[in-house]
Amino acid sequence: MNEQYSDIDLCEALSEIFVDNEVEYYGIAYVAKNFPIEHVEMVYFEWVAPICYSNLQTPVPPIWTGFDREWLWKSIQEYRAKNSQLGRFRLFFHKIFLKNLRNEYITRSGWNELKQHLELVKKESDNSI
Template identity: 40%
Template structure:
């Protein structure tokens, strides 16, 4: 996914990309998710870009917080940490065909496991 595909009209910056990731990362904190707030923060982004960012970028970086017995992130992920983590994931995918294969399987799992969360995002976006 390129930065230019993130916003309607093809206008995007690194700041916009990190803002998108940060908004989606709120789904993975150890608190009740305010999907209406998440949707407000996603306003202006194309639905396909949101979905790709959720499953391909943010979920692989943040999913472990949902799985921890005592999740370390309760209120919000640090956007600098999030961007650095996602960048490292992208770099690893780019440099290893084995990693790309592993990540495809993991993303397929995440699409299934996080289907209810994605449906809540979609419903909030539609309101």
């Protein structure tokens, strides 16, 4: 039986990649498997990473036990609303920012690791049917 997950659940799971602690990719993949891979990738790079990646860019990351679910969702919604109002000039630079996020070692390596776990979890699910 498939559990029902929403985008807030997906964002919360994906944010764990940006916590200064050992990442439990299998648990994240268990949530992410309920969404199309393209959606998971978009949410990771365009919603979660812009809000959370800076946590791992400081010498002593302030968040190491997990992002607050309500704070995270509110921050993502505010970020998306703000960027939906951008003019052409600012939108151009925002797209460059998002492209650079995809190439950052932290975000790219987290995504690559998650993809591997997601493939394993999906195979396990397919074999159990």
